Amino acid sequence: MNSKTSNPLGAIVERKLARRPSQDAKLSGQYVTLVGLSSEHIEPLYAHVSGEENTYLWDYLFDGPFADLATFRIAMEAKILSQDTITYAIIPSDQPRTTDGADNVVGCASYMRIDTVNRGVEVGSILFSPKLQRSTAATEAMYLMAKHALEDLDYRRYEWKCNTLNAPSRRAALRLGFTFEGVFRKHMIIKGRNRDTAWFAIVDDDWPGVKNAFEDWLNPVNFDKLGTQIKRLEDFRKK
Template sequence: MSPPLGDIVDTRPVPPPARTVLEGRHIALVPFSVEDHARDLFDLSSGPANDALWAYMGQGPFATFEAFQAYYAAAATKDDPLLFAIVESGSRRAIGHATFMRIAPADRAVEVGNILYTPALQRTIGATEAMYLMARHVFDDLGYRRYEWKCNALNAPSRRAALRLGFTFEGIFRQHMIVKGRNRDTAWFALLDHEWPGAKAAFEAWLDPANFGPDGRQRRSLEELRST
């Protein structure tokens, strides 16, 4: 008797994410440019009041703009992680960043990570729109079958965000990494291609202007829309 085997799947590789612009109503994701984005992002993420932004990041906080600039000048040249600035649609001010990383075109799997949301982006419609635009690009434009989210297992806000956005918790990799001299257990989440149509419909219903009242508050939550 033959041992159990996985389903046969399309083995054609998909293209890796490229430096492109993902334009939304409130924000856009654009290839990171030190000249265009470093100063805005540094000003919004530096200082003792913002140290917590960097608690679970692999880098930072940065004491000087020069140190920040040097790090991001190198980061912006890499293809994996592929770094995007999150900019306001009108002003094009950089208010955050995110990357596509651990890109595996042959397996059609990719991770979203290195996400930095400054206070100007946190808890805004644009914060959710950024994650929608990246997921839509991965599934609809590039044809990936697995979209991953990983975070420090102690990072409760990131874990809540993953679940809110439609990712499924898959477990904890214990003693997975050493980051800034400390142990990191990593929580793994994923969104799969057959789950994307439902997640996409919920994202688009949530982002619809009709979902927000005159005070800017949501009428229905993303989780509620995904469950209907």
């Protein structure tokens, strides 16, 4: 008489949907605020990401650089109207508020590949101007987006993907607590060039430890009088 043992199966997952991100959300922290990208943000942002000196910002993005405000506006308006991505303007709290708002919006980032059924979402199209790069505000912006997705919207998987040649992005993913999962070879053709894609993720099981490290790092006691970190973000995960 033939007998067959049961095949291993994954754990049962509660049947519920994650919530879709919304451009109406406002994510506020100590150092930065994120709001849904709007038409009024486009010109101020362009002032910080345009020009020959900033062309490198676009090397690994799907579009850009843009030679003029008009073409940049068309591209950003498409992001605002998109149902596939939800894009937020990033506004550090220490930026001066000029009359024309030119110092208010210094970057943007999007939720992408929104899958409410399997409860997975990606953070991507990250555009940090030189004013935002390597700042406390930049790190807090990424913390706020992760927290919103994994806690408020109930996603169980939060992804980060980048070109394997983009060493700064790979380092950033690891610093922020994402786990490297592998490379999809010949995954895309971007601007006529091959892209092998490195995949990273934070899953809901990882989040409590990643969250604690973020919050310990962001605590004002972790910065000296000049605003320099005392302890690295990675070090808080080595407890």
